[in-house]
Amino acid sequence: MKRLLQLEQAALMVACYFASLHLGYAWWLFFALLLLPDSSMVGYAVDNKWGAALYNLFHHQGVAIALIGIGWFVNQEYVLLAGIILLGHSAMDRLFGYGLKYNSGFQDTHLGKIGKKLN
DSSP, X not given: OHHHHXXXXXXXXXXXXXXXXXXXXXTTHHHHHTTGGGGGGGGGGTOHHHHHHHHHHHHOHHHHHHHHHHHHHTTOXXXXXXXXXXXXXXXXXXXXXXXXXXXXXXXXXXXXEOSSOOO
């Protein structure tokens, strides 16, 4: 089941890439912006609660889809692209096993613990 879900997220990331191309953006722009949502980790400089809240806001696929819908509805390509980038990034994160964060710490995600394995 894990592989099937990873394949689903990989397909979503590829779809986001092609959506950015369909909008007429350069092939490299998607990749140049793909890691930008990780700047939301700055919330962890305050504490785990702020870090998780800010990180989850920028990594929630529902937020990304809402941005895509708003961008489409109001005909704002930059908002649409921002949603596509957020959705592509969150798909990439889930593909690699990084999920939404719990308040207990960055390593605690809805997909399980990340980081070094403890013996």
